[in-house]
Amino acid sequence: MFGRGLRLFRVFGFEIKVDLSWLIIAVLVTWSLAEGVFPAIISGLSNTTYWVMGAVGALALFFSIVFHELCHSLIARNFGMEMKGITLFVFGGVSEMTDEPPSAKAEASMAIAGPASSVV
Numbered sequence: 001m002f003g004r005g006l007r008l009f010r011v012f013g014f015e016i017k018v019d020l021s022w023l024i025i026a027v028l029v030t031w032s033l034a035e036g037v038f039p040a041i042i043s044g045l046s047n048t049t050y051w052v053m054g055a056v057g058a059l060a061l062f063f064s065i066v067f068h069e070l071c072h073s074l075i076a077r078n079f080g081m082e083m084k085g086i087t088l089f090v091f092g093g094v095s096e097m098t099d100e101p102p103s104a105k106a107e108a109s110m111a112i113a114g115p116a117s118s119v120v
Contacts, residue, residue, distance in 0.1 A: 005087045014073050015085035016066060022088040029061060030054040062088065069093040071117040072110050079106035 005017030034054030038045075069086040072095045076083050084096040101107035 005089075011066075011070065012074065014070065014083060017085060017087045018062075019087055019089035021090035025090055026058045026062065030058045033057045065093045067120075068114045068117050069095045071113040075110045075113040076101070076106070079103075079109070081106070 005019045006023075008016045008018060010016065030051070031054065034047075034051040038050045038053050065088055066086060069088075073083045073086060076095065076097060079102060081101065082098040084098055086093055086095050101110060
């Protein structure tokens with residue numbers, strides 16, 4: 001699953017990749033929003049508009065997961081850990097570390113950073 005991801009871009013030196021499984025989720029999210037959620041909430045728009053809105057929703061999900069994982073990775077780097085990159089897959093995302101956290105404080109800080117990013 002990991003390592004075969006499609007490389008998309010780099011941010012703050014971290015390589016951002018997506019696994020094929022995440023692309024399937026993105027299609028399903030787009031379809032669900034375009035065919036179910038948005039037409040039920042906002043009626044009278046064209047199918048194209050609903051599909052564009054669904055795609056924007058899937059992109060928003062993508063960037064929120066990248067931001068969440070980026071926060072984990074930036075805190076890890078702050079504690080001197082080397083990070084390989086971030087991969088999005090069917091269950092969300094994962095920050096790829098090359099070694100273990102140097103202390104309990106580092107591990108706790110890394111663990112809190114991702115969920116704390118949701119406040120932003």
